[in-house]
Amino acid sequence: MYNVKEKLHEVLSGLPAGVRLVAISKFHPAEYIMAAYEEGQRVFGESHEQEIRQKHEALPKDIEWHFIGHLQTNKVKYIAPYITMIEAVDSLKLLREIQKQAANNDRVIKVLLELHIAEETTKYGLTLDACRELLAGGEWRQMPNVQICGLMMMASNTDDEQQIAHEFQQAASFFDEVKSNYFATDDAFCERSWGMSDDYPIAVQCRSTMVRVGTKIFGPRVY
Numbered sequence: 703m704y705n706v707k708e709k710l711h712e713v714l715s716g717l718p719a720g721v722r723l724v725a726i727s728k729f730h731p732a733e734y735i736m737a738a739y740e741e742g743q744r745v746f747g748e749s750h751e752q753e754i755r756q757k758h759e760a761l762p763k764d765i766e767w768h769f770i771g772h773l774q775t776n777k778v779k780y781i782a783p784y785i786t787m788i789e790a791v792d793s794l795k796l797l798r799e800i801q802k803q804a805a806n807n808d809r810v811i812k813v814l815l816e817l818h819i820a821e822e823t824t825k826y827g828l829t830l831d832a833c834r835e836l837l838a839g840g841e842w843r844q845m846p847n848v849q850i851c852g853l854m855m856m857a858s859n860t861d862d863e864q865q866i867a868h869e870f871q872q873a874a875s876f877f878d879e880v881k882s883n884y885f886a887t888d889d890a891f892c893e894r895s896w897g898m899s900d901d902y903p904i905a906v907q908c909r910s911t912m913v914r915v916g917t918k919i920f921g922p923r924v925y
């Protein structure tokens with residue numbers, strides 16, 4: 703087996719205090735997750751509804767599961783009973799469905815709003831203006847079963863480190879804007895989820911609070 707334990711500690715030892723690791727385990731078997739779990743890792747991220755359901759059923763119940771991929775509204779009901787955080791909320795429609803399904807399960811589900819800052823046109827996420835509009839609309843204030851905890855984004859897939867840093871910095875400034883306009887007194891709004899295997903050291907320089915690292919810990923994914 704790929705040396706998950708050693709790689710996990712390598713990543714963890716490079717993270718400053720205050721930055722949490724979400725270990726992205728998509729496409730990796732349960733044994734890999736257990737190897738990290740045995741080292742104390744409790745937060746795991748997955749991007750497919752069936753896969754996360756199977757892993758949730760099979761694995762220890764104190765694992766905190768984050769859904770990190772694009773989530774279709776019709777899939778929310780399947781993850782609502784157990785998901786801790788849905789990281790990639792990119793529409794009001796999805797937010798409404800999360801509220802509905804969280805209420806059905808008598809739970810509060812944490813969410814992050816996903817920003818689209820990267821240059822690629824194919825990536826999901828809200829433009830900064832769309833995010834401003836969603837928050838200005840105020841409907842989210844009437845969602846007692848949804849807790850908006852911060853922002854999530856992916857930088858462009860490029861070797862240009864300056865561009866990557868620039869995108870993370872844009873996200874960090876936007877976080878400050880949103881925090882002061884809408885969440886100044888809400889301590890729960892504190893998360894900046896950026897940084898993946900190739901760029902998390904840059905992300906932590908740009909005020910990430912949560913890095914989502916997969917390959918660097920679990921090795922290449924077999925699709």
Ligand SMILES: *Cc1c(COP(=O)(O)O)cnc(C)c1O
Nearest residue numbers: 726770898899914915916917918
């Ligand atoms: C797969 C994925 C990651 C992890 O990517 P690695 O390059 O394997 O670290 C992080 N965030 C999201 C949204 C992903 O889909």
